[in-house]
Amino acid sequence: MTHVAYPAQMDCENGTPMRRALELAWDAYCAGSFPVGAVLTEPAGAIVAEGRNHAGESTAPDGLMRGTVIAHAEMSVLAQLPQSDYADFTLWTTLEPCLLCQAAATMSHIGHVRYLAPDSICDGLDALPSINAHAKRRYPEIVGPGFGAEATFAAVLPMAVLASSFRYGSAVGHYVAWSPAAAAVALRIVDDGLWPSRDLGLNAAIDHVAALGNWATTD
Ligand SMILES: [Zn+2]
Numbered sequence: 001m002t003h004v005a006y007p008a009q010m011d012c013e014n015g016t017p018m019r020r021a022l023e024l025a026w027d028a029y030c031a032g033s034f035p036v037g038a039v040l041t042e043p044a045g046a047i048v049a050e051g052r053n054h055a056g057e058s059t060a061p062d063g064l065m066r067g068t069v070i071a072h073a074e075m076s077v078l079a080q081l082p083q084s085d086y087a088d089f090t091l092w093t094t095l096e097p098c099l100l101c102q103a104a105a106t107m108s109h110i111g112h113v114r115y116l117a118p119d120s121i122c123d124g125l126d127a128l129p130s131i132n133a134h135a136k137r138r139y140p141e142i143v144g145p146g147f148g149a150e151a152t153f154a155a156v157l158p159m160a161v162l163a164s165s166f167r168y169g170s171a172v173g174h175y176v177a178w179s180p181a182a183a184a185v186a187l188r189i190v191d192d193g194l195w196p197s198r199d200l201g202l203n204a205a206i207d208h209v210a211a212l213g214n215w216a217t218t219d
Contacts, residue, residue: 004131010116017041017092018116022150023202024052025094025157032056032196035157038073038093040081040110048089048190074101078108087111094145096156103128105137115144117155120178120179121171126191145179149210152182156209159186160195 004048017039024037033056040049051064053073060066064076073091078101090112091097091105096119105113106128131138145151163172163186186219189195193214194207 013204017047020047021094023090023156024050026202026205029157030054034161036073036095039051039075040077043088049077049080059088069153070100072101075104078104081108083110090114095119098122099125106135109138110140113140113142116146117151118145120174138144139152149206153206156182156186159183160189163187163190179214188212
């Protein structure tokens with residue numbers, strides 16, 4: 001198991017797996033769910049499964065969870081997979097996989113994980129393989145985060161959605177201490193009603209969030 005910083009800006013251009021994951025994250029936001037998207041690629045790089053968060057919805061495609069806090073994007077992808085070995089497959093996700101999804105990727109025999117935005121509530125999960133033999137045998141190689149406007153978007157929008165429900169919760173307090181600049185933008189979105197309109201396309205939504213933080217835009 002390795003967990004290393006991505007060596008270059010993660011490719012989010014049209015047609016890439018991470019771009020598709022971002023599109024799915026935007027779809028989740030527009031549907032009222034937590035904005036995270038994920039896809040699985042086979043060894044040659046083609047997308048073979050897609051998923052997104054359905055936590056805020058009453059419906060989802062057959063076989064997928066909805067309306068529960070564990071209806072995560074990665075779970076949506078992994079729940080579609082027949083039992084097999086996916087050691088040469090890669091799970092791409094817009095936000096660092098949580099305890100639930102890292103465990104599910106391990107149980108699904110996924111070989112590689114790429115994530116775009118960091119999530120500090122995942123700090124320490126790398127220790128799992130050091131304390132559990134099964135996790136050590138199956139834990140995926142995890143690479144991330146990326147950086148740039150897309151990564152910021154992928155980090156800030158989930159923070160804002162979380163803060164809209166749990167403004168003074170422990171997780172939000174944790175983010176404020178961990179990443180004050182990103183958390184400040186997330187709280188501005190909530191407190192000042194600066195949500196990206198669901199009428200926007202993904203690129204305009206990314207630029208909207210970037211402009212709030214005076215970060216570089218996508219062009
Ligand atoms: Zn998760």
